[in-house]
Structure formats: structure tokens, C-alpha cells
Amino acid sequence: MDAPGKRHIIYKPIHSGNAKKVKVFPNPSATSRLKVAPGSRLINLNEKTDATTGKKSGKVKYLIDRLNYINFQDETILINFHHKKYDHKVTKHVLPMPCKDARLECTWTDISDLVPVFRNYRLEEVLIPDNNKVLMVKPEIISASRRRIIMKLPRQYQEVNKRRVKRYDCHGIDVRMVQNSVVYRGELLDFSTMAFHIRLISKISPTFKWINPDVKVNIILRSGKDTIYSGECLIFKQTGDKEYRDIVLEPLNFEIQRFKPREYRSARQQLVPSPDAVIRHPLTGKDVQLKIHDMSGSGFSVEEHEEDAVLLPGLVTPETTLKFASNFVLRCRGQVIYSIPEEDDQHGVKCGITILDMAINDHMNLLAILGQAEDGNSYLCDSVNMDLLWEFFFRNGIIYSDSYELVHEHKDQVKRTYENLYTQNPHIARHFIYQDKGMILGHLAMLRFYERSWILCLHSSQNTIPQLSQKLSLLNQAARYVYESYSFASAHLDYLVSYYDSNDKFAISVFGSIARNTQSPKGCSIDSLAYFRHRREEHKDCVLPEGYYLASTTHEDLAVLESFYEHKSGGLMMQAFDLVSGSSNIRKLSNEYLQLGFQRKRYLFSLKTKDQIKAVLMINSSDIGLNMADLTSCIKIFITDHRALPAPAIHASLARICKNLKKKSMPVFIYPSNYAGEIGLSYEQTFNLWVLDTQYTDQFAKQVKSLVRNAEEKNSPPKAPARQRPVSQSEAR
Template sequence: MENSNSNIVQIESASEAQTSLNTQPETAEVTSAEKSLLGDTAPEIAGLAEQKEGRKVSKEQLVNRLNFINFQDDVIHIHFTHREYERTMLVAVAPEPCLGDTLELRWLGTTDVDSMLKSYHLDFMLVSHGQKFIKSVPEVLDIDAKGVCLALPEISREVSHRKVDRQRCRDISVYVLQNSASFSGTLLDFTASSFRTELKALPPQSFDWIDPSGPVNVILFSGNQTFFSGECRIIRCTQGQNTRSYVLESLRQEIPRYRKAEFRSQRQTLNPSPNINFRHPLTRKRVDLKVIDLSGSGFSVEEDENTAVLLPGLILPSIELRFSSSFKLNCSAQVVFRKPSKDKMGKRLRCGLAIIDVTAVEHVKLLGMLHQAKDKNSYLCSDIDLDDLWDFFFETGFVYPSKYAQLHKNKAEIRETYEKLYTRSPEIARHFIYQDNGAILGHMAMVRFWKSAWLTHHHAARKSALNRAGLMVLDQISRLVYDSYRLRSMHMDYLVCYYRPQNRFPNRIFGGVAGYINNPKGCSVDSFAFLKPTHFDHVQANLPVNWELGPLTDEGLCDLEYFYEKASGGLMLKALDLEPRKCWDDPLQAEFSANGFRRERHLFALNNDGRLQAVLIVYISDIGLNLSDLTHCVQALVLDPEHLPSEILLASLQQVCRATGQNEVPALIYPLSYVEKQSIPFEKTYNLWIIHNHSQFEYYFKYLNRLLRYK
């Protein structure tokens, strides 16, 4: 029997409740075995008439519950029994506001009252109350096409302690797919272990296309937002040609949000522990759960088995993580596993959630708290006394005499830059401090200088604490990258570092990682010659005939790509946004400006008779953003070392600096072999180290494991 009104649930015989064919003759009797197969209504409602009644519920308590349900725009059920056969029917109705003695109920949709009353009489009503129902036997005062009017009894009873609390769902659409057949419908109710859907078969579709014994793929969504997709099995279903209800159970208790990794984010147990608060995407009800442990990439919570609401694979678009009344942060997350808890106090479930999006500012707050929970001396983007920081830079020798000779004339601008960097916590920068009793022992920083790549720099430590503080800030920055690179909003596909090969510590770390990975597509090192402005500002700036500087084009970028692939095969062009067609979309100028900083990039092509000889890139940023001027310089990438005279390249460096209004900026020239072969004077060598975080950061951790003891 197919009921056109989804608000009326008729409890049929088992042959009508199953999808498989039954050769036994249909009877009017409904046995207890058959009742266990009923699938159209919430299973815990069926058979409530036989349940042992519990504690008394006064009329006043019943009225209060009815008014709450009205306030929530929810429904109750009234129970009808067939006058001749042992069949029952549940009808969902909406209660009107109740003043005390009488209750008016409104039918939902169209109900054929006359036909129903010829065969059925009203027995009792069921009012949901948490994990139980209130069973009330009222007196029928009136029934018509609009609804029912009842006189409430003085005493009602609680019945049927539910195994699992089923919750009504609102405005959730469903796709069920099997063997290329797709059926659409709505989600009716939900538990963390199973959920009930109503599907429609539109011609030429037939429900015979669904094999109840095989798995189906289910998508739960609202508008453009998908909340769940996964493989499920069919527990039971009703009969019907045009509509059917299916009860489905997810086949997986754990989903791989990200590929499995040997190293994991460090979990911290905080005291007091935070709570998560969110509106459930399927039921629209508020949920509040205690966090058990927490990391920079996710957290786990516990919930009671009977009231569980977290289904593995479920996406929670908006979660508020509450640490106290004054500290909250928002994120979106996905449930990635559910398993029994070790708690012996009762049946509890432990659920893990992976963060899938969070703002950069709030993620830094979370990581800063976790870093300090791990080590009280580790600070991330904390307020710092800038006088102490500069004292640290000078005392450790990070600002050595020749470097200070270049910095001192711009010291006012540099102080202003650092005031913004270290007190305003801009989204484009991070700084890491290791300090004890107020004394800075180690420092490292990073800045997002390209679309999806961050430059790490300014690594320094006091000699008395070098072995610990230097490694600890490196540990901090490595942990931050590991917790961040999967989040698209962090723009952290690549990590970049310039280091001098004669400096033992960075050469051992970064050069060692590149050697360990031994794949330039995953981690590359390219050597540049660093020229001070005095190395090329004396050269005649005019170019000979047939040589010209002009704007770089996609064709020139293709030539650069071909040259670099043969010369290195590394990551420089990808990380530094120099790939054809991708080069021109550069949002960083606007983002730096929004944070109170300056960042510009100007691209030039040096051609000889129309043939590309070199690509020149002028970077303009705040003075002191990088204290070695590696973010305020001109880069030259020489494509044809055999046919580019050094004086023409140096003259071109002068011209592009003047064209962009820059004076006395240094130059970085690649490849280093060109500078050495041309005998161009240069001050030092910088190695440009780049790692692709998504594919290689596991190997980075493996290499550093013996130094930092990662777990």
C-alpha cells in the first residue's frame, strides 16, 4: 500500500515493509517479528502500546512540553488502531498553543479524515521528550478536516526509552545512486548510526532498479552545500511505486580526509578543555560537546551513544570552539572517525574531526595556544618588546657590522616596518620566539611573499642556547607548516628559504633535506649570485643596437620554463609564480596593502634580435621586510649564458631599477655559473631552497626526526 500523505504512517504487514518478494499470503495480523521489520516510521515508535509505562507526567508538565514543541515548529504523533484488524497508524500533527485543559492539533498536508475514521479510532498521542516519549490518553472532543480537539488527562506516562535518539530533519535533499541509477528525495530523520530518506521514482524510473542487497552511494545536501557523501547499505524500506522510504546505514566508521601519514599533528589535552558549539546541518538543532584533545589540524570529542549526532563523513560548516567566555574561534570541520570510547562510566563514542577551513588570524591564535601548551617558552605571533628583539639581533650577530652598514641609513623605516610586523599580527606574516624569563633565546619568521609560497627567514639563536633554542623555533615553524598547508586559506603549498651554503646550520638542515629527498620536483636548491648595488651602478646603462628591454610575455615565460627545466628541473618557477598563464594573477599587492605593507613585482624581458636572453624581476617591498634585502631587489634569470655579455646584463639591471623608481637595490643572478664564468664581481652566494609541502613534508619530518624527535 502506498500512502500519498507522508505525514501518515500506516503500519502494514511485513510483506509490505520489505523490498524483497514474499511468497507467503498476506494476513491482517502483524506479528512481533514483522514489527521488527517495519521501516516507514521511526522504529522506536512502533509497538509503543506494548511498552511498560514509566513515571507519571502531570498535565502541567505535558502542557509545557507541548508548548515547547509548538515553539520549535515541531510535531507530535497520534496513534490510531484499526477497528477490525490489529493494524495501527501514526499521524504526525502540529500542536497549537495550549492553555491547559484542551489541545488543538492541526493536520499536516491533506488528510482524508472521513475515510480514516471509518476504519480507525484514536488511542493515544505520543509527545517526544528527549530519549523518551510521553504517552497521553486524551478524550476526543472533535475531529474534522482541519484537525483534532482533545481534552487532556490529569496524568500521562513516560514510555519507551530509546536506544538511539532519532531527530527530525529539515530541508535536506538526498541523492541515492546505484549502478548509474540516480534517485532524488528528502531526508526525513537522522541518527548517527542510520537515517531515513523518502525517495521518488520519476518515469521511466522504477524502484526495481535499486538492489537492496547491494551498497548505494548517498549524498545529503542543501542548495550548493554538501553535508555528507558516502557508501551506505539499505537496512529496510517500504513498498510503493512512486515513493518509498529507505533506512540507510553508512558502511564506514572512518574516512580518509587526508592521506595517511607517519607523522601526525601533536595533540594536546588542555585544562580546562574547550567546548564545540554548532548548529547541526541536518537537524538545525544546537549541539554542545566537550573537546577531549586538540591539535592544529583537528580535535576529538565524546558523545553519549544514545544521543550521538556525529556521522563519519559529515561536514559541519560552522563550528564555534569555545575556550572561555572571552576566547572563541570559528572553523568548519569534517567528522573523520567514530569509535567506542575507553570511558567505563557508560556507552560513550569518541569522534575525531578534521579542520577543513579556518581564517588565518584564528588559526594562529589556536596554534599559539597549542605551542605554549607543549612548551611554555614557545611563542607564536605574540606581542614582543621590539627593543629586546633588536638587542637580540645585534647580540647574536644576526645583524653583523657589514649588514648594519647597509641598514643604518634606513633604520627609521625599518623600525616602522617591524612595529607593524610584530604588533599588528598581519595575515601575511608569522614570527616565532623562544624565550625564558623574558629573555629571547631564539627567533624565526616567515612571510607570504608569493601566492602559495611562504619565505622563512631571520633564523637566529643565542650561542649559549643554540642547540636548543635554534632547534625549537625550527620545530615551531615546521609544526605550523604541517598544521597549515592542507588548509587552502593558508596558501602554503610551498616553503621557501634563502641560505648561504657556508653557514653550517641551514646547510645541514635545508641542504640535507634536499639531498635526502633527492628529487628536484619535490625539493630543489638553486644557487644565485648576490650583487650589491655598487657592483653594477657604475656600468653604462645604454643598450647596444638590437638589444631591448620590454614587458615579459607568455611566450617568454614558455621559453623560461623550457630553459629552467633543462638547467634545474626544480620548483622555482612554480613557487615564485613564473609559470605561463598563471603569472599574471597576482593578488598579493592588494593583500599587502590591506595589511599596511607594500609589495610589487615588475617583469621585464631582455631580448636580442627578438630572442629572449634574460628575464628580470623587480621586487619592491617595505625596507627591512627581509633584512638581507631579498624581498627588495632585482632578480635576473639568464636563459642564454653563452650569448649574453655581462655588461649588457648589468646595464639592464640599472635600467629596470630606474624604470621602477628604485635606487641602490641589490641583485640576485641565476645561474651562479654564468656570473662565475663572466667574472662578474659578487658579494656572496645564496641557495634558494624550495619544498612542495603536499608531497614532501613527510620526508622533511623524517630527516629532522633525529634532531627534533618528532612523534
């Protein structure tokens, strides 16, 4: 039996005449990608080759240069020994020393069985790997010992056994092979995009007798603590003894479905100049630099040469760098999802890589580049001229005259807050600007104010003609951002929240249609809220009616609120506002705000009588002007039982809260909106609260894209009628 060593799957043409045909590998299955083309067959690297079949040859100088490269890379070559009496071979790996002439010195990597080899075997040939081919020489032995072997190289070498794809050596890759609930362990020796060569170790595995070569296996490859590949394979070949088992596996999946199918797909763009992807290959530990063909915010494609391909579907690439220029790079964690031959290139392979995770600010920069490529007037988190922004807010009534008094009292603080938001680009905020000829025409902001939810606020110019296109362009940018970002854990983007006037026709057409198309309140929900502004001076004498009291909200109170809301609506408001009992620590986000120089506080109180909960009050407090609509400094009242709940109890509770917070007034939202009227509370207007589970974000993106397309068709000039050719007299007759 051959000593354990590296095996290689290679291709050799079948020639007529005296060419020796040796069947070493089993016949591949009908669907196997390892099946060779007609006129070729699979052979073992250690098989004796026929020197009379017209193989390529070359001078020894190239061979010496290759040997020195192998020495520089600390790699090995192979020596085949043939038994002097019997048809048996032994293969040994050796390390070549620096070589400058025909004298080649090598050191052994394994000396355990050298004595019987020297005694009973003769040197047959030396095989030197050269990318996807093998160089063969038949040297003379000058001397040999237990430490080294010295040989004299011939004047020429022969190129033999050219493989279809290159194989790559691996080190330190842990293997787990699972078959019929039995787990075998070992290491990965080498791989190509068509096969894995693994070695199972008996000391850490069950008996090899249980391996069924006709049954599929699952293979898991790990580098340290990272799982970098898992997939289903066929056993193509196996050799070995009781201690080790060398197996060649053929992967079956050449395209994977990383995420659930979506109706909407983000547009891939070809940038000029095209960036590069620099991938630290997890199996070899070496960098691979490939030109990016096209890309979106969720992935990109690259092109490889088929013979040198290294990317196989399912492979996770933890260290991937997108290189736009020498000093501008973005880093991400990716996974190869497909590998298909190029239609216009017989030797090219196109590989798709999805982005699994990325630093949130790096991803923002990527989307900003792609957004500019699509619409030069749209800017994502770009540096903003604050004078232009304030002028836009006042010109378009975003800062209402009745609320300016509060802004005026703290205008220096408000300016500092917005300076930090729009110039420092903290990871809790995103802004989209529509700007043309130096003038801001549209503005959309997103703020992460809850643990897993972002608030969406849209403002546009009051000019009636371009207003629709501005809003749609901004919404399209936001939809792309959400669509491309929600799957990243670092984005904390599970829910998207928006408030809009219940009479706003544009918002109804966009957000209402998304909710209808989602067809599930657990995918997208709309709840009606009554709104009014509570002024402390108007209710300073209010006291809680007898028997009513405010207490800190308990987990049991939240459970009651959750059950009430589920019965009343069945939507997503409780999850979006972190009001689900047993939710994660809500102070974590408040601490992040403090680290960034902002304030965010939340208080929960329950209004009760006779230990029966009547309402839950959620008080949000933040920096003045953090949100111009005061959505981050407001009180939300969730009335769970409106029976025998007097309006003075609500006003007295609000007055006490405003006094403790030292607020003269605060906006108030009441849910359900109809309960406000039933208990005698007067309110100014109603708002709709729209919440989207971002797993359904394709509906958001699809609807906005449809509205953009309709607007473009409506505003495009009518086509001129086609010119008709003159009718001949014969045709007229």
C-alpha cells in the same frame, strides 16, 4: 497501506510468554550496525505494543510537561488509528496545543483523508516522543472535526520502545540518492548516527522500480548550496507508493580518510581549562555544545553520550566555534572523520573533527595557544617589545655593518615598517620569538611575498651554548605552523622558500636532509645561486653591447625559461616565484600589500639579442627593511643561454634598472651559479635556494622533530647507574 508518515527504528526486548513477535524489518547483514543485540528485535514505532510486559509507567503531569515542550518547539506527536474490521492501521501527525490538565487538544497537519479515517477507524493510541524513547497513552475522544481533535488523557502513561540512539527531525535538507548511475531526489525526514530516513519524490526522480534493495547506494545531503554529507549506504527498509518512497538507509563508513596518510602527526594536547566546541548542526540547525578532549592545529576530538549522539563520520560542520572563554572564540569549518566507542565508558562515544578551513588570523591564535602549551618560551605573532627586537638584531649581526648605511638613511621608515609587521599582525607575515627572562634569544619570520609562497628567515643568538636549541625550537614552531596551515585555502601556503649560505652546516643538516628524504625535486628542491651586490656608481658608464636589448618578458619567454629550468634542475623554483607561463594575476598580492600599508612590486624583463632570449631578469621592489636580508628588494637573473653572453651586458642591464628604480645598489642572485663564472661575472658567495611543496611538509616536521629529540637526549644529564643489591653468601658460592 499506511498513510505516509514518519517511521522510527526502535528496540524492544523479546519476552517469553504471550509477547507478540512481529517481523517488520528484514534481517540486517552480518556487518550491520543496526543489528540488535541478542534478546532484542527491531519493531515499527506504529506496531501495537504489549501492555503486560512490565514497561515503565509515569504520572500524567510529566506527560503534560512534555506535550507543552513539544508545542513550544513546534513539533508533532502521532496518533495511531486501527481499522474497525481489518488488521490495518493509519498514523496521523498532529500538533499539540498548550495543555494544563487531562484535556489534550491537537490540530491536524494533514486533512486529506480524515473522513474515511473517522468513518472506518477507531483511535488506538497516542505516541509522544521523549528523546530516545516513546511515551504511549490510550485516551478517550471528546470531539473531533476537520480542524482539531480533543481527547481526555488517562492518569498514567507507559514508556515503550526505547531506542538505542536518539533520532532527530530534519527540515529543508535536500537528498540525492545514486544507484547504478541513476539519481533519485527527495528530502531527509530524520536521522540518527546509525541511519537516515529519507523520502524520495517521484515528480523529480526516475521510476522507483529501478531501485535494487540489495545493491549499495550513495547518498548526498545538501543544505542550500552546501554539500554537508556524502557516503555509501545500504537500503535497510523501504515503504511507500508511486508518488513517494520512504527509505531507511544505513551508512557504511564510520571512519573517513580526509587527507592522504602522513608519516608525521602533530601532537594533540589537552588544555587546562578545556575549551568547548559549539557546533551548529547542519541537519537540525540547532547548536550542540561539547567539551573538547584534546586538540591540535588541524583538528580536535569531543565526547558524546551514545544515546544522544549527533555527529556521524563524513558530516561537514560549516559553523563550528571553539570557545575558550566567554569573549574569546575561534570559528572554523570542520568535518567529522571518526566516531568510536570510549574504552573506559560503555555509553560514551569519541568523535574526531578535522578543521577544513579557518580565518588565517584565528588559526594563528589557535597555534599560538598550543605553542605556549608545548614551550613557554616560544611565542607566535605575540606582541613584541620593539626596543628588545632591535637590540637583538644589532647584537647578533642580523643588520650587517656594510648594509647599515642604507638602513640609517631610512631608519624612520624602517621602524614604521617593523612596527606594522610586529604589532598589527597583518595576514601576509608571521613571526616566531624565542624569549627567556625578558630577553629575545631567537627570531624566525615568514613572509608571503609570492602568490602561493612564503619566505622563511631564521635568526638566533650568537651565544654558542643555547643557539642550537633556540634554532630548533623556532623551526619546530614554524614546522607546526606550516603543517597545520597548508591545507587551508586562506593560507595561500603551497610552497615554503628559504635562502641559506651554502657553507651553513646547520641549514645543510636540516634543509638538505629534508630534500634527500623527500626523494623528489617536485617535492623539495635545492638550487645554487651566485650572489653579489651591484653598485650603480661602479658601472654607471656601462652600456649594452651592440645587438643586445631589454624587453618586457612575454608568455613565450616564460615558456622558454620554464623549459630551460625543467631540463637543468626539475625543481620548484619557477612555481614558487610565479614564473610559470599562464600563472594567475600576480597583481592581486601587490594590491593586498597596498591595502595593508606596504609596497610590493615586480617587474620582468628579458635580455635578448637577435630576438633570441639570453636571460630573464626578475626585479622585486618593496619597503626598505621589509626583509633584513633584502630578499624582497633584489634582482634575480635567470641565464637561459650563457654562450656569447658578455658580462657587460648584465652590468649594463643592472645599471639601467637601478637608475629607473632610483636605487644606489641592489643585491643580485644569478641562476645557475656556475654560469656567473663562465661569463666572467665576479660574485661574493653562493646561496642555496630551498623550496618545499607543502604537501610534503610532514618531512619538514619529522626532520625538525628528530633533531629536537636528539638535542634533548644529548643535553640531558646522564642516568645514574642502577644500584645493585648485595650478593648473599649462598649466591656467591
